[in-house]
Amino acid sequence: MKRSIGARTVMYPTPVMVVGTYDVDGKPNAMVAAWGGICCSVPPCISVSLRKATYTYECLMERKEFTISIPSKNYVEEADYLGLASGRDTDKFKDTHLTPERAEHVNAPFVKEFPVSIECRVIGIHELGLHTQFIGEILDVKVEDDCLIDGTPDTDKIGPFLYSPGNSSYFATGEFLMKAFTCGKKFMRK
Amino acid sequence: MKRSIGARTVMYPTPVMVVGTYDVDGKPNAMVAAWGGICCSVPPCISVSLRKATYTYECLMERKEFTISIPSKNYVEEADYLGLASGRDTDKFKDTHLTPERAEHVNAPFVKEFPVSIECRVIGIHELGLHTQFIGEILDVKVEDDCLIDGTPDTDKIGPFLYSPGNSSYFATGEFLMKAFTCGKKFMRK
Numbered sequence: 001m002k003r004s005i006g007a008r009t010v011m012y013p014t015p016v017m018v019v020g021t022y023d024v025d026g027k028p029n030a031m032v033a034a035w036g037g038i039c040c041s042v043p044p045c046i047s048v049s050l051r052k053a054t055y056t057y058e059c060l061m062e063r064k065e066f067t068i069s070i071p072s073k074n075y076v077e078e079a080d081y082l083g084l085a086s087g088r089d090t091d092k093f094k095d096t097h098l099t100p101e102r103a104e105h106v107n108a109p110f111v112k113e114f115p116v117s118i119e120c121r122v123i124g125i126h127e128l129g130l131h132t133q134f135i136g137e138i139l140d141v142k143v144e145d146d147c148l149i150d151g152t153p154d155t156d157k158i159g160p161f162l163y164s165p166g167n168s169s170y171f172a173t174g175e176f177l178m179k180a181f182t183c184g185k186k187f188m189r190k
Numbered sequence: 191m192k193r194s195i196g197a198r199t200v201m202y203p204t205p206v207m208v209v210g211t212y213d214v215d216g217k218p219n220a221m222v223a224a225w226g227g228i229c230c231s232v233p234p235c236i237s238v239s240l241r242k243a244t245y246t247y248e249c250l251m252e253r254k255e256f257t258i259s260i261p262s263k264n265y266v267e268e269a270d271y272l273g274l275a276s277g278r279d280t281d282k283f284k285d286t287h288l289t290p291e292r293a294e295h296v297n298a299p300f301v302k303e304f305p306v307s308i309e310c311r312v313i314g315i316h317e318l319g320l321h322t323q324f325i326g327e328i329l330d331v332k333v334e335d336d337c338l339i340d341g342t343p344d345t346d347k348i349g350p351f352l353y354s355p356g357n358s359s360y361f362a363t364g365e366f367l368m369k370a371f372t373c374g375k376k377f378m379r380k
Binding site: 001003011012014017035036039043045047076081104124126128137139142143148152154155158161169172177181186 | 236348353356
């Protein structure tokens, strides 16, 4: 039996996306966001929603370019900190000893230590309420060599983790279950 | 060292969201989608991107109301099938022996067997390219009794799984790592 828990932001899983921008003075900044993900295949696009109060919102409105770095589970504490402090008050890269590296295709920094970085240019901005949704066209994806198998990113090697909104917790990615677009074929009518 | 793999739809994790709609004749339909997630806290909103070719797109443009059901990992094959077949050709609920149940606040069905269902009304439609992004305001969330602890959804009990775009695979949610908004405090300057 299901029970109503009201109108709440519940979703499992949500991603842990680290948004990299330069501020107006060129200082690298990074914040963590969980409200977003892939939103179009052609052109490849990613969405990320930010509160207007964040420094990244300000940087993004100015620059219109950003990166998404995906942290591995070795960096849970660093990623969490990127959501606790504001780039207005401190240099979060210095605080966490993470390294900002300039992206190739956009004027934004990614986190060198994280295994995946996605370079994006803003092509849409949607005011939704407390959050503003930015649509970024993905211009390039870069992955650590040792996280690729035959040129394809390998989930286990990347070791991404996820955020659970209900109990505000981070969880690891678990075991492989089944292949997509394949395992459901058993229900196909003959 | 990072290597470019081009402009691709890479994100870890992406959710497995089952979108429930009624078609114009009132037949319940469900499809699986991974391009979406929470996109605003106030009002609580969820986004889901669909290709125009899908039957759900057609139903959604007609009805402007939908549900998102989150399957547990016991239903990987059923969920996968919901992305393989089209509601234009078959009744996917019958094929999978899943049960459509009418939502309380919207004119759309959710999947009775799945532990979480989210009732949504479309408040925005964004044409992005191959995909159209629907923004749904969350009107209510319903969770199976035995997946709640003190009224809060419990990730382990829900047992959600995730989709990995790179290698088209489903993975379980793994072990608890750390508490969010807490574990990063060690980097705070004194």
